[in-house]
Amino acid sequence: MHIRDGILSPEVCLAAGAVATAAVGYSLRRMRTSLDDRAVPLTGMMAAVVFAGQMVNFPLFGLPVSGHLLGGVLAAAVVGPWAGCVALSVVLIVQSVLFADGGLLSLGANLLNMAVIGCWGGYALFATLRRWCGSSPRSAVLAAVVAAYVSVLAAAALFCAEFALSSGRAPFDLAQLTWWMVLYHALIGIGEAAITGAVLSFVWSRRPELLSPAETGTAWSQWGRFATAGAVAACAVAAILSPWASEWPDGLESVGERLGFNELGVDRVWLLSDYALPLPAGWEGWSVSAAGLLGTVVVLGVGWLLSLRLTPATATAPTTDSRHAG
């Protein structure tokens, strides 16, 4: 999911970087308020866990490659959205600069898509879903699983938007390209959801006190969370429906003009067109939506299976830990 250098234009990278910098700076401040003098060691250790965790091989069924954790929702569910965002950011920075894994210029976009959307958005979804599903550990696992999946799709949508803004004048069909990307991310999303669920269900079965207690007033306000969750979910839905979005080219064009991108002269960016491949028109749209829908079903199923690990006995343990104050 790491965007490499050269795929996004320098202007888009800079813009994404500016937004990401502001968001990470804000997270740094909020993290200190909610975690006090524990913030630095806890976040630092979480960053180390995410970094190491990203190297653990999860064998994929039926495929010779292995899946890997990204860790946005995992981090946010354990240490809160602010510390989680900072932890993920630090991981991405180290990976890109010191390990040449992920781009230098596109670091801003990667931070935005994975650390900010992944942690803020992922946590917002997680917390909102938990409110709706009840506070039992099993519903927490389900909420985390769905949040992980949706946040990956939302990141995909953001990437597609970044890519569209970068390559507006490119001589290819953006619609079809973006559906490839969304499909790819949908698969990654299933993996991420499953791994997040597996790890969290293990962690919460061993230490139920790590489940977040009811959020207090000093944490992210309920409305703020709900709004963010809604926005992230909307991005995910947009990703799935993107091949049909015909009003979008106008929106993108005007955005492009206002921002000074003079390359967006393409007026039929998103409409379906004839292809050389002998497939029925519009098939990509359906396949992406089907992938999205199927993915959601699979993810819910996996989440339910994983939550079975949390028996009623563990569900009654007291939640006294104040470690998590998102």
Place this chain on the structure above:
Amino acid sequence: MPVERAATGDNLCRSWPAGIKLGLAVAVIVAAGLAPEELWPATASLGVFVVALHALAGTSPRLLLRRTLQFLPMVIAISFAAVISRPDADAALWSAALMLRCLVAFLAGLWLMQTLTAAEFLDVLSRWRVPAALTVILNFLLRYVALLWEEHERMLRAQRARAGGPSGRWDQWQAAGERLGLLLLRALDRAERVHRAMLARGWTGESRKPSP
């Protein structure tokens, strides 16, 4: 650690100032990103320049080849998708230019990896007034990742010793989840202890820069 960093052999670029190294790598990437498709010879020369930098840095050709091969699939996938969507000469040219751009940028990033040490990077960050908390957290990551990975390897060996034979994908998967879960729990416990040790040495939550 599966991801190697250290440069072996004579690295003539090591002694360059950290800011120069970072700036040079970013400049190459920006240049590659801004160059239009028609000017692909310029991008190609930039690529040659970066390979020359690698030679100066003493990068082993095997490392270069291996990392490039690992990196190519993703970029090829995007280019391929672009070409598929409109299989004509324009799209092909665009895709080729994309691949070239990405390759040059990747090589520049790899060169930075070979020549910039972690200590230099942290130094640059504090000089650029990055919040001290962020650099301390970065410090933590660099300090504890190796330890955590060692613990992970120990757990893996213990699990394999218990398994007694090849286990199915589902078991492997569950085992991986358990390992990661245990790693997380142990890391959290350690964070608690480290926090105590920091408190004992006067930590109040504010990362201080040394007074002049």
Place this chain on the structure above:
Amino acid sequence: MSTAPALELRDLAFAYPGGRMVLSQISAVVPPQTRLAVIGPSGAGKSTLLMHLNGLLPQTPVADPRDCTVWIQGEPVVQSRLRTVRQTVGFVFQDPDDQLFAATVEEDIAFGPKQLGIPREETARRVTACLEAVGLPDARRMHPAQLSYGERKRICLAGVLACEPQILVLDEPSSNLDPRSRKQLAAILRGLTATLVIATHDLDLVLDLCDRVLLLDHGRIQADGDPERLLSDPLLMDRHGLEVPWRLRPR
């Protein structure tokens, strides 16, 4: 002030939340420059006691000096004095990886002085001096992973010494050390003028280094006195799950 005991415990008691009584009726007066060993079987409460000495426990130290049960250099360990207490009492933890958290040795040793607001030059001087004191002058730029376990333990000690504490508390300093590292550590500790409080299972270290022993079991002080006298009492040792060290056994 110079006649005040380095450390005074006045009927200290402690229970973890959840009710289990870990320490009770702990009273002792420790003059300056004493080398005190705290011994006892596992679970006796040694580490818990030590963590009271620099205010790490209880998690919120008492606000009212009248309720205080731990006194450092004649002053109570209360919330408002925590900073001074932690400057006066240096704590070396058992696991060096819990304490050595910076990416390089130099940065880690400089951490304490930095927190104290010590100027850069003075910090650098202390780092050099402490590295010399623990016998690792060339380790400045090394990453902790490049050091052996014993070396990491010594760097932790250096990091604490850099704060120039007057009282040094060590939790199992010689655990997991090979004989050579153990000897090196004992030599370093012997050269210090600070008051030492050492929780340890290593009774030979106690005999080598300490001039007073506190035997803890079931959260109470079971004996307090001269090391040779106490450690050579087979009934006392046996009653509290310990053994008379070889060199004190009758031939």
